[in-house]
Amino acid sequence: MSARSWLFVPGDSDRKLARIEQCGADAVILDLEDSVAPEQKPAARARVGEFLRASTAGGGAPPRPQLWVRINPLDSTLAEADLAAVAPAAPAGIVQPKTRSPADAIALRHRLDELEHGHGLRSGSIRILPIATETPAALFAMGGFAQVGARLAGLTWGAEDLSAAIGATASRESDGAWTAPFEFVRSLCLFGAAAAGVAAIDTLHADFRDGAGLRASCERARRDGFSGKLAIHPDQVAVINACFAPTAAELAQARRVVELFAAHPGAAALSLDGRMLDIPHLRLAEKTLARANTLQA
Numbered sequence: 001m002s003a004r005s006w007l008f009v010p011g012d013s014d015r016k017l018a019r020i021e022q023c024g025a026d027a028v029i030l031d032l033e034d035s036v037a038p039e040q041k042p043a044a045r046a047r048v049g050e051f052l053r054a055s056t057a058g059g060g061a062p063p064r065p066q067l068w069v070r071i072n073p074l075d076s077t078l079a080e081a082d083l084a085a086v087a088p089a090a091p092a093g094i095v096q097p098k099t100r101s102p103a104d105a106i107a108l109r110h111r112l113d114e115l116e117h118g119h120g121l122r123s124g125s126i127r128i129l130p131i132a133t134e135t136p137a138a139l140f141a142m143g144g145f146a147q148v149g150a151r152l153a154g155l156t157w158g159a160e161d162l163s164a165a166i167g168a169t170a171s172r173e174s175d176g177a178w179t180a181p182f183e184f185v186r187s188l189c190l191f192g193a194a195a196a197g198v199a200a201i202d203t204l205h206a207d208f209r210d211g212a213g214l215r216a217s218c219e220r221a222r223r224d225g226f227s228g229k230l231a232i233h234p235d236q237v238a239v240i241n242a243c244f245a246p247t248a249a250e251l252a253q254a255r256r257v258v259e260l261f262a263a264h265p266g267a268a269a270l271s272l273d274g275r276m277l278d279i280p281h282l283r284l285a286e287k288t289l290a291r292a293n294t295l296q297a
Helices: 038-056 079-089 102-118 136-148 160-166 180-196 211-224 234-243 248-262 279-296
Strands: 005-010 027-031 066-070 093-096 127-130 154-156 199-202 228-231 269-272 275-278
Touching: 005 234, 027 038, 038 066, 038 079, 079 093, 079 102, 093 102, 102 127, 102 136, 127 136, 136 160, 136 180, 154 180, 160 180, 180 199, 199 211, 211 228, 211 234, 228 234, 248 269, 248 275, 248 279, 275 279
Parallel strands: 005 027, 005 228, 027 066, 066 093, 093 127, 127 154, 154 199, 199 228
Antiparallel strands: 269 275
């Protein structure tokens, strides 16, 4: 999955929905959960379904940005109505909050199977992005998401609900770094995604006016292996897109590594600029080039 920026947009805001095409995000998450007041949820549900149908009318290429929907938690009384309203309109995927374990994502997969079949949609076309760290119990199941199968698009994480669940008075240090428990949670998301063979999407930077802090957060996330980041304001999108795209220097180095191994077929270790390279370096270079090609396309 190549999306770098994942922008949340409240599903009940006509003004914000109208600006989606100009936001620059790779993916937009039409939100039916936390950003929508309880009394507004039925109207938001209907509005998002209508918006999706209008965006995909006429066939052809999928809309840009990708349109995803964050439903309410699967064990709530709201999730079924959310799915019934939005799945027939063929969103790119469902963001699943409060995911307690891979079993929750598997249950959502089965429900999407039924809805796609019932509405004549291509099987497996609606993918799933679990927010996989919002409950304490979820942390003990992070290694099992490969069971979800091909619908699984990635894993992301969040700190707010988890902070409340454990009674943490803060999730960040005074310098903005995550406290030890939440740095651990972030790492679990990263390794859980890698174990499942999917993208790891970093959580949001809540202070949307803090451009320097956002850039530093993105740079750390990309360094560590995340491929994108959640956003809560359009002003965050350009920074996220820039930070999660390979630089010209990275691409040039990746091409050199690939060309070096191509010139020495069968070699398992080679030297470049006085540095020893082996097969993991080749694989990383290939991934860098593949990601650049995907983003360019």
